[in-house]
Amino acid sequence: MRSNCALYIDVGYLLASAAVRVTGTSLRAGIQVEFPKLIDDLVRQAEELSGLPVLRVHWYDAAKNAVPDWGQGLIGELPKVKLRLGRIGLDGQQKGVDLRIGLDLVTHARNHVADIFYVVSGDDDLTEAVEEAQVQGVQVVILAVPNASGVPHAVSRHLLRAADQLEVVDETAIDRNVSRKAVTPRPVDKPGPKSAVPSPAEIAARVQQVAPPPTSVLAYSSSTGSKSVPSSAYIEVEGASDQIDAVAKKVADSVRRSATDSDLRDIIAGRPAIPSDVDRALLLDLSDTLEVYDLEDPLRFKLRERFWAYLADG
Incomplete structure (x- = not known):
C-alpha cells in the first residue's frame, strides 16, 4: 500500500x-x-x-x-x-x-x-x-x-x-x-444630521464607568496551548500595568481598524460586555505576554478597563 x-x-x-x-x-x-x-x-x-x-x-x-x-x-x-x-x-x-x-x-x-x-x-x-x-x-x-x-x-x-x-x-x-486587514473607510461628518458613528468623545462618555463582565474563563483556551508557568502564579496589577496597557491598546487598535461602522456601534452599545472574540484575544495576549496560564481577576478587570479607554481614545 x-x-x-x-x-x-x-x-x-x-x-x-x-x-x-x-x-x-x-x-x-x-x-x-x-x-x-x-x-x-x-x-x-x-x-x-x-x-x-x-x-x-x-x-x-x-x-x-x-x-x-x-x-x-x-x-x-x-x-x-x-x-x-x-x-x-x-x-x-x-x-x-x-x-x-x-x-x-x-x-x-x-x-x-x-x-x-x-x-x-x-x-x-x-x-x-x-x-x-x-x-x-x-x-x-x-x-x-x-x-x-x-x-x-x-x-x-x-x-x-x-x-x-x-x-x-x-x-x-x-x-x-x-x-x-485594511483600514475600514469611515464617512466624513458633514453638516446636518448627526453621524451614526460615535465620535471619540461619545465613546469616552459611554465607557467612563466600566463594570467587569461577571463571567471568568481561562486566559489560554485549549485551542491555543498552555504556558509552563503554574496557574497559581500571582501577578500584581501595578507590576503589570505596562503590559496591560500595551495589550489593551493593540487589541483596541485592531478592533477600530477592522470593524465596520455597524460593528463598532454594536460593540459600544453592548458595553460593558466585550464581544467574545475580542475578549478572548485580550486574555490570550496578556497571558502570552505575562507567561501565565490563568489570569487573576484583578488583571482581567484592569485589562478590560484599559481596552475601553483605548477604544475611546481612538
Whole structure:
C-alpha cells in the first residue's frame, strides 16, 4: 500500500498565531487570509518534510450549530480538504473542536490511513491523542506557527514532549498569505444630521464607568496551548500595568481598524460586555505576554478597563 502523510489543522490555533505574527494580537478579525494558497503551502511543506504525498487535509473550525458559513463551505470544497466543524456555544467559545481532532488522530492511526501525521496546533489537550496514535505506529509531528521572531508560538510543553518532532511553518507561507486587514473607510461628518458613528468623545462618555463582565474563563483556551508557568502564579496589577496597557491598546487598535461602522456601534452599545472574540484575544495576549496560564481577576478587570479607554481614545 502506498505511503502517505496527513495534515490536521486546528484553525483556531493557526489563525490566532498568524494574527500574532502579523498584527501583534491574536484577534482573528484583524487579519485577512488567502486560504487556498495557505493550505497549498502547508501541503507543500508537509510533502517536502516527509517525502510523501499528502492524503488529505483535515480542517478543524467551529460554526454556529456546526453549520458551515459561506467561507468555510468554500474551504470544504477545496481538493483533498475535509471540513470538520465543532460548535460555537452561547458564550462564544468553541465546543467539540479539540475532541474531533483527538478522535480523528486515534481513529486514523488505528486504520493506518497515513504514516506521518502533521498537526498544526499547540493544544495541550491533544497530548493523550498524540500518544495513542503513536502506539499504533504513526509518527506525529507538530507543525507550529512562528511568531514575529520565528519562534514557535503557544505550543504546550506536554504536547511538545509527546510529539515525535517539532517543525515550524515556513514563515513565507504566513507572510504572503496572511495580511493585516485594511483600514475600514469611515464617512466624513458633514453638516446636518448627526453621524451614526460615535465620535471619540461619545465613546469616552459611554465607557467612563466600566463594570467587569461577571463571567471568568481561562486566559489560554485549549485551542491555543498552555504556558509552563503554574496557574497559581500571582501577578500584581501595578507590576503589570505596562503590559496591560500595551495589550489593551493593540487589541483596541485592531478592533477600530477592522470593524465596520455597524460593528463598532454594536460593540459600544453592548458595553460593558466585550464581544467574545475580542475578549478572548485580550486574555490570550496578556497571558502570552505575562507567561501565565490563568489570569487573576484583578488583571482581567484592569485589562478590560484599559481596552475601553483605548477604544475611546481612538
